[in-house]
Amino acid sequence: MKSYLLTLLFIGAQLVSLKAQQKIWTYVNPMVGTDFNGHTFPGATVPFGMVQLSPDTRIDGSWEGCSGYHYSDSIIYGFSHTHLSGTGVSDYGDILIMPQLSNPSFEHSEYAAEFTHNNETAEAGYYNVVLKNGINVNLTATTRAGFHHYTFPQEEFSVILDLDHRDYVKEGEIKLMDNKTISVKRISSAWAQNQHCYAHLSFSEPFESEFNETKHRVILRFKNPNKELKIKIGLSFTGAEGARKNLQAEIDHWDFERTRDDARIAWNQALSKIEVKDPNTEKVQTFYTALYHTMIHPNVAMDVDGSYRGHDMKIHKAEGFTYYTVFSLWDTFRAAHPLFTIIERERTLDFIKTFLAIYQQGGRLPVWELCANETDCMIGYHSVSVISDALNKGITDFNVELAYQAMCSSANWDHYGLTEYKDHGFLSVEDEHESVSKTLEYAYDDWCIAQVAQYLDKEDDMTTYLERSNSWRNLMDNETRLMRPRMNGGWMTPFDPREVNNHFTEGNSWQYSFFVPQNISGMIEAMGGPEAFEKQLDGLFSAPDQTTGRTQVDISGLIGQYAHGNEPSHHITWLYNYIDKPEKTKARVHKILQQFYTSKPNGLIGNEDCGQMSAWYVMAAMGIYAVTPGEPRYALCEPYLEDYTVHLESGKSFSKSDITAALKNGLFIDHFALTREEKPDTRANFTSTYNYIQPPTIQANSISFDDSLAITIEVADDNSIQYQFPPMEALHISDQSKTTFFIHQSTRIQANAVQSGPYSFNLSKPVNAHFYKNPHPDWTVELNCTFNPQYSAGGTKGLIDGIRGDKNWRKGYWQGYQDQDFEAIIDMQRVQSIQAIAAGFLQDTRSWIVYPTNVEFFVSEDGKTYTLIGKIENTVKADDYKTQTQLLMVRLNQPREGRYVKVVAKNFGTLPEWHQGAGGEAFIFVDEITID
Numbered sequence: 001m002k003s004y005l006l007t008l009l010f011i012g013a014q015l016v017s018l019k020a021q022q023k024i025w026t027y028v029n030p031m032v033g034t035d036f037n038g039h040t041f042p043g044a045t046v047p048f049g050m051v052q053l054s055p056d057t058r059i060d061g062s063w064e065g066c067s068g069y070h071y072s073d074s075i076i077y078g079f080s081h082t083h084l085s086g087t088g089v090s091d092y093g094d095i096l097i098m099p100q101l102s103n104p105s106f107e108h109s110e111y112a113a114e115f116t117h118n119n120e121t122a123e124a125g126y127y128n129v130v131l132k133n134g135i136n137v138n139l140t141a142t143t144r145a146g147f148h149h150y151t152f153p154q155e156e157f158s159v160i161l162d163l164d165h166r167d168y169v170k171e172g173e174i175k176l177m178d179n180k181t182i183s184v185k186r187i188s189s190a191w192a193q194n195q196h197c198y199a200h201l202s203f204s205e206p207f208e209s210e211f212n213e214t215k216h217r218v219i220l221r222f223k224n225p226n227k228e229l230k231i232k233i234g235l236s237f238t239g240a241e242g243a244r245k246n247l248q249a250e251i252d253h254w255d256f257e258r259t260r261d262d263a264r265i266a267w268n269q270a271l272s273k274i275e276v277k278d279p280n281t282e283k284v285q286t287f288y289t290a291l292y293h294t295m296i297h298p299n300v301a302m303d304v305d306g307s308y309r310g311h312d313m314k315i316h317k318a319e320g321f322t323y324y325t326v327f328s329l330w331d332t333f334r335a336a337h338p339l340f341t342i343i344e345r346e347r348t349l350d351f352i353k354t355f356l357a358i359y360q361q362g363g364r365l366p367v368w369e370l371c372a373n374e375t376d377c378m379i380g381y382h383s384v385s386v387i388s389d390a391l392n393k394g395i396t397d398f399n400v401e402l403a404y405q406a407m408c409s410s411a412n413w414d415h416y417g418l419t420e421y422k423d424h425g426f427l428s429v430e431d432e433h434e435s436v437s438k439t440l441e442y443a444y445d446d447w448c449i450a451q452v453a454q455y456l457d458k459e460d461d462m463t464t465y466l467e468r469s470n471s472w473r474n475l476m477d478n479e480t481r482l483m484r485p486r487m488n489g490g491w492m493t494p495f496d497p498r499e500v501n502n503h504f505t506e507g508n509s510w511q512y513s514f515f516v517p518q519n520i521s522g523m524i525e526a527m528g529g530p531e532a533f534e535k536q537l538d539g540l541f542s543a544p545d546q547t548t549g550r551t552q553v554d555i556s557g558l559i560g561q562y563a564h565g566n567e568p569s570h571h572i573t574w575l576y577n578y579i580d581k582p583e584k585t586k587a588r589v590h591k592i593l594q595q596f597y598t599s600k601p602n603g604l605i606g607n608e609d610c611g612q613m614s615a616w617y618v619m620a621a622m623g624i625y626a627v628t629p630g631e632p633r634y635a636l637c638e639p640y641l642e643d644y645t646v647h648l649e650s651g652k653s654f655s656k657s658d659i660t661a662a663l664k665n666g667l668f669i670d671h672f673a674l675t676r677e678e679k680p681d682t683r684a685n686f687t688s689t690y691n692y693i694q695p696p697t698i699q700a701n702s703i704s705f706d707d708s709l710a711i712t713i714e715v716a717d718d719n720s721i722q723y724q725f726p727p728m729e730a731l732h733i734s735d736q737s738k739t740t741f742f743i744h745q746s747t748r749i750q751a752n753a754v755q756s757g758p759y760s761f762n763l764s765k766p767v768n769a770h771f772y773k774n775p776h777p778d779w780t781v782e783l784n785c786t787f788n789p790q791y792s793a794g795g796t797k798g799l800i801d802g803i804r805g806d807k808n809w810r811k812g813y814w815q816g817y818q819d820q821d822f823e824a825i826i827d828m829q830r831v832q833s834i835q836a837i838a839a840g841f842l843q844d845t846r847s848w849i850v851y852p853t854n855v856e857f858f859v860s861e862d863g864k865t866y867t868l869i870g871k872i873e874n875t876v877k878a879d880d881y882k883t884q885t886q887l888l889m890v891r892l893n894q895p896r897e898g899r900y901v902k903v904v905a906k907n908f909g910t911l912p913e914w915h916q917g918a919g920g921e922a923f924i925f926v927d928e929i930t931i932d
Contacts (some may be wrong), residue, residue: 035071038604053146086608091191125263144246163216172216192373290614301325311362328610330378335615338626380441388448426474433810437505447518489698489769499549502810510561557605565606632671706777723751791816819921838889852905859898
């Protein structure tokens with residue numbers, strides 16, 4: 001076995017023998033987070049195990065039920081073997097089993113059973129519930145296998161094995177090997193679009209079977225005078241034989257209590273890495289439950305013989321490392337992975353080796369990886385943060401050159417706006433949705449790559465990525481001192497920093513304006529210096545605690561505009577340390593620890609997100625936090641716990657007294673000083689120099705205009721301006737920092753900031769803007785409906801301005817109407833001969849945008865009496881999840897005279913049960929009405 005397992009067992013054995021009466025696992029309450037929006041599950045699992053055997057109270061994949069379970073429910077549909085902890089998208093729920101009594105059924109609604117929380121118990125590695133029908137369910141698990149023990153109120157009973165559960169089954173097979181053994185194959189599509197799961201089921205009693213011919217379900221009938229049944233189930237992602245071997249290796253007996261005890265021991269060993277003492281039992285329970293939640297994901301994804309399914313869907317063998325899955329990196333790079341560099345160093349090494357295997361087999365590093373699938377959920381390429389952080393904390397036993405190659409590949413992939421980001425130094429609204437967040441997170445990731453380039457003595461590369469890491473400066477608005485979306489060369493106007501919109505990822509400007517972890521001193525300077533920065537931070541926490549704009553359920557736990565329920569805010573409280581205000585860090589951190597975490601089912605203020613929410617608690621309660629993963633140091637705060645000791649894999653340890661002692665000398669501590677480990681002398685010693693020039697802004701009142709439009713170009717830092725535009729593409733140079741001129745036709749403008757020196761001058765990256773002269777400046781539009789302010793397409797005339805929206809509706813060129821029909825009247829100002837009328841529509845069902853059911857076109861000469869000239873019924877189904885556009889057109893056989901054209905589109909209405917937002921109201925998205 002691996003050396004870290006031996007080390008873990010040695011340390012664990014020592015601690016368990018010394019603290020045998022403490023039974024640390026008893027402080028864990030797996031129910032925490034199952035209520036409100038924590039999205040955790042209460043079932044049985046072991047540290048980082050492949051199996052999460054837990055009850056399912058939701059079968060629809062609803063947002064509240066992403067983990068399969070919600071505390072508000074009173075019905076259990078069954079017990080499945082894979083679950084995600086705290087995600088905002090549903091998947092897993094593989095291999096559902098449900099015990100039944102007489103008259104068994106194949107239907108979910110009929111085989112489900114009622115339960116109450118009074119008859120439910122959840123412990124680390126164990127789950128029990130007595131259903132209202134009298135069936136007593138006991139569940140436990142090993143790394144790759146689940147163990148069920150049912151007790152029935154009668155001798156005759158049955159069990160349904162259901163593969164057709166939650167997500168779409170692409171391929172399913174239930175093979176009866178004999179009357180006590182079943183082999184299962186399930187290939188499904190949900191968040192992971194090609195997930196393979198195999199199971200080997202062994203029953204303690206013989207069964208008779210009855211198959212459902214149309215669905216992947218089988219009913220197994222039993223008769224046992226002892227009224228009990230045990231089921232052992234081995235899982236594998238490689239194949240049926242792998243599942244059989246996994247079960248044989250991990251549970252080769254029928255002693256349920258023995259397996260349950262093994263799970264308890266595994267948790268005691270894992271949790272004992274941090275030994276806590278506090279007279280407040282609630283604190284201890286909350287701490288150990290948080291630590292427990294950090295150890296659910298990532299999950300072992302290989303068989304006992306090292307076989308695993310790679311991202312090429314082929315079977316590989318891990319040589320010298322353990323292969324993992326479930327990497328929620330947008331969340332976990334912030335606190336969970338830095339925590340792992342302290343207490344799970346050998347496992348961190350395995351995570352990185354897994355990343356490299358994924359790169360070699362799938363072409364790039366993971367973003368949000370799930371069961372050999374890249375979901376491409378969330379933003380950035382935060383694998384590079386995990387690698388850089390580990391490397392700079394002395395975890396070096398991997399192919400660093402290969403890792404660097406993979407990191408650079410991720411940073412230069414031609415998708416999600418990366419090309420525009422590299423070319424222009426920032427993302428504009430029209431380049432890519434969530435442009436501000438992506439720019440800021442790409443910039444941080446580029447800094448992480450620069451650290452590895454420095455480690456490898458690649459000075460030119462380091463300079464390149466350090467330059468890219470300064471891209472955040474291009475979105476810092478000098479007027480508001482906040483990060484502001486840029487649109488068409490200038491600042492997006494109007495601007496409300498509290499508004500949640502498509503320019504930020506699950507956040508707003510307040511929450512993202514402080515995300516410059518790679519250059520906190522530069523951020524403080526850009527915000528006006530320490531005093532101004534303190535005022536800005538205080539303003540964040542004292543602002544009204546409601547957001548504006550789009551409703552975003554992830555944004556919760558608000559203190560002003562600080563949102564602890566979602567990850568972009570997690571480092572902000574610690575920023576007071578950087579302006580020598582530790583008392584404010586302590587006040588904010590301790591308030592969050594006290595108010596937003598409890599040991600109750602609603603004890604998480606937001607999504608657990610695969611351990612990140614809980615990792616923040618663990619780190620903060622100890623008084624340390626990695627504000628900048630990739631930099632081997634921690635910000636300090638007075639610990640929240642009375643006492644604790646962290647036992648390291650090296651055999652060394654640190655405790656609360658070390659933190660309190662360090663606080664007497666400063667507000668930060670080096671990783672190696674904290675862990676007392678030897679600091680590797682492997683970093684290059686050169687310092688890169690580079691010349692950063694902030695690009696200009698090109699500002700105008702609108703993108704489209706009727707007659708003429710005033711254009712203002714402005715640069716910062718006393719630079720001058722260079723710009724050009726048609727018709728002659730002449731190069732204009734202004735030695736002023738601001739210049740204004742007028743255009744009279746559709747125009748493309750390119751501008752650079754110019755930094756002059758005594759013997760040379762340097763140019764910033766170019767900024768481009770397009771302005772469009774309206775094709776029909778005298779036409780007017782009257783709306784008998786109200787567009788959502790976030791989806792205005794520039795205003796009423798956006799429907800006829802000649803600028804067409806594309807499939808990326810988040811750019812802002814579509815008008816959006818929710819819970820209402822669309823009706824617009826175009827006045828062409830004079831009677832004209834009309835040959836055709838068309839209107840463009842968009843469908844993105846996942847985002848609640850559905851094609852109208854039908855569109856009607858009317859013509860009038862007087863604006864009072866309208867004649868219907870055509871009606872088009874939509875033929876695209878609402879459950880077609882492809883993002884698509886269509887132009888609906890009526891072409892007349894004979895021209896029709898008219899001055900007014902009316903377009904009416906009927907809204908789809910309430911979203912049905914099959915939609916994740918069932919019960920919500922659909923949007924109509926429309927752009928560009930044309931009249932020929």
